[in-house]
Amino acid sequence: MREKVILVCTKCLSRNYTVTKKQGDDKRIEVMKYCPHCNCRTLHKETR
Numbered sequence: 635m636r637e638k639v640i641l642v643c644t645k646c647l648s649r650n651y652t653v654t655k656k657q658g659d660d661k662r663i664e665v666m667k668y669c670p671h672c673n674c675r676t677l678h679k680e681t682r
């Protein structure tokens with residue numbers, strides 16, 4: 635089973651991406667991704 639998580643921009647808090655991660659992985663995902671609201675690459679973190 636895979637767990638679906640949402641990635642939110644840490645600047646404007648908009649939910650831009652959904653990703654799936656392996657179950658049992660406790661690490662919080664933090665990735666640099668493009669945000670259409672900020673119009674640049676920002677840090678996105680997983681939320682639930």
Ligand SMILES: [Zn+2]
Nearest residue numbers: 643646669672
């Ligand atoms: Zn943003």
